[in-house]
Amino acid sequence: MPNVSPNPAQQPAPLHSGTVRFAIFEFDFATTELRRNGIVVRIQAQPAKVLAYLLAHTDRTVSREELHDAIWGTSTFVDFERGLNVCIAQIRSALGDDSSAPRYIRTIPRKGYEFICPVQRLAVESSAGPPLSATGPASTHSRRILIASLAAFLVISAIVVSYIRFRSQSPITIAVARFDNETGDPQLDRLSDALTDDVVAQLATNGQKNLRIIGNAAILRVPRQKRDLTHIAESLHAQFVVLGQLQRIGSQTRILAHLIRLPDQTHVWVVRLDPSVDDPAALESSASREISRQLSGKLANPAALSSLHKPASR
Numbered sequence: 414m415p416n417v418s419p420n421p422a423q424q425p426a427p428l429h430s431g432t433v434r435f436a437i438f439e440f441d442f443a444t445t446e447l448r449r450n451g452i453v454v455r456i457q458a459q460p461a462k463v464l465a466y467l468l469a470h471t472d473r474t475v476s477r478e479e480l481h482d483a484i485w486g487t488s489t490f491v492d493f494e495r496g497l498n499v500c501i502a503q504i505r506s507a508l509g510d511d512s513s514a515p516r517y518i519r520t521i522p523r524k525g526y527e528f529i530c531p532v533q534r535l536a537v538e539s540s541a542g543p544p545l546s547a548t549g550p551a552s553t554h555s556r557r558i559l560i561a562s563l564a565a566f567l568v569i570s571a572i573v574v575s576y577i578r579f580r581s582q583s584p585i586t587i588a589v590a591r592f593d594n595e596t597g598d599p600q601l602d603r604l605s606d607a608l609t610d611d612v613v614a615q616l617a618t619n620g621q622k623n624l625r626i627i628g629n630a631a632i633l634r635v636p637r638q639k640r641d642l643t644h645i646a647e648s649l650h651a652q653f654v655v656l657g658q659l660q661r662i663g664s665q666t667r668i669l670a671h672l673i674r675l676p677d678q679t680h681v682w683v684v685r686l687d688p689s690v691d692d693p694a695a696l697e698s699s700a701s702r703e704i705s706r707q708l709s710g711k712l713a714n715p716a717a718l719s720s721l722h723k724p725a726s727r
Contacts, residue, residue, distance in 0.1 A: 433468055435517070435530045438508065440468055447507060451556040459484065459496070460503040467518065467528040476525035501526065585712065588649050589613045589628040592657030593637045596666065605659050607697050612655065612670070615705030624712060627651065646675035653681070655708065662687070666696070670704045672711065682711050 432441045439448045445461035447454045456464070462484050467475060481493050501518065504510075510517045517530045589612055594605040613628030627633070627649050632641075645654055658669040665687055672682040684707045688696050 432535045433532050434535055435468075435528075435532045439535070440464065442469070451560065454507050456507045457503060460500040460507070463497070463500045464504050467526060468532060471528045471532050474521050474525050474527045479525065584623050584625040585653065586625045586627060586649065586651045587616065587653045587655060587708075587712075588630070588633055588645055588651040589616070589626065589655045590633045590640065590645075590657070591635075592659060592668075592670075594659045596659055596661040598661070601659055601666070604697060605657075608659075608668070608701060609657060611697055611701035612657070612704050615701050616709065624709070642673065642678050643676055651675055653712075655704075657704075668700050668704075670708070672708055682708070684708065 430442050432439055434440075437450050438454075439451075440446070441448075442465055445456075445458070445465055447456050447461065447464070463480060466480060466483055477494075477497060480497060485493060485496070501520075505512060505518060508517045512518075512520060515529065517528065519527045519529045521527055589609060592605040592609045592612075594601050609628065613626055616624065617626040617628075630649060632645055632648060642654060645651055652675055654673045654675055656671045656673060658667075658671075660667040660669065668684075668686040668688070670684040671680060673679070674681050684704045686700050686703060688700060
């Protein structure tokens with residue numbers, strides 16, 4: 414058991430100035446600043462004074478009475494017992510220490526406290542040359558600069574990555590023009606309109622999140638002979654347009670849906686359906702689902718979409 418009141422003549426001179434290191438921490442006696450791996454750890458003034466005193470007397474047990482006289486003074490009347498307990502608790506919290514398995518401060522029952530972690534005095538910077546130790550304050554300053562530079566690099570990298578991701582995920586606008594009834598049967602005009610609306614709804618509901626569907630613009634409802642794809646691209650800012658056709662092949666009704674890239678009007682994909690269903694309502698529902706499925710699947714392929722999204726070079 415270490416003595417509480419050792420003979421001063423037999424003890425090495427205590428540490429009262431400069432900067433010391435213990436484990437991953439550094440403590441500056443002049444500023445009472447505590448740093449963990451070069452980062453300042455916040456600690457209140459009174460606990461910092463207690464820590465400084467313990468660090469200055471690591472060679473022995475420091476009694477509670479000695480701490481009272483050194484930190485609070487003999488003429489100060491306060492709830493010392495509670496104040497010292499709070500200070501020790503705050504120091505342990507700052508160091509991440511545990512009183513039941515201490516690494517830094519050991520409680521000596523009915524006596525006081527002992528700082529048990531090895532403490533090393535750091536060399537001070539010489540006015541005649543570089544620092545005597547590469548682990549002194551100058552090195553700490555360099556680490557701070559390095560950490561700050563690394564943090565700035567990571568922030569900039571995150572911004573660049575986010576911007577690239579945002580650009581790559583920008584929504585693709587698809588305009589759906591009114592399906593053209595080319596069967597010569599005016600009774601199928603209603604089917605043509607209903608099929609157009611249903612394809613728009615299917616694409617908007619079941620399509621990919623990166624798709625923006627436009628189907629209610631007046632420019633998309635004009636007859637085929639008056640349709641201007643360049644105007645559609647410019648006015649709706651659309652990258653693709655879906656052009657639909659209803660054709661009569663013998664006794665069957667053929668449905669075509671063309672995916673056209675804008676503004677170069679490149680034909681990208683076609684959905685061809687030859688349904689055998691005679692019920693117009695069933696025909697409309699099944700056809701719109703299949704058209705939406707094929708077009709959504711085509712545009713959901715990232716590699717295909719990236720190549721499709723680039724207008725062909727002329």
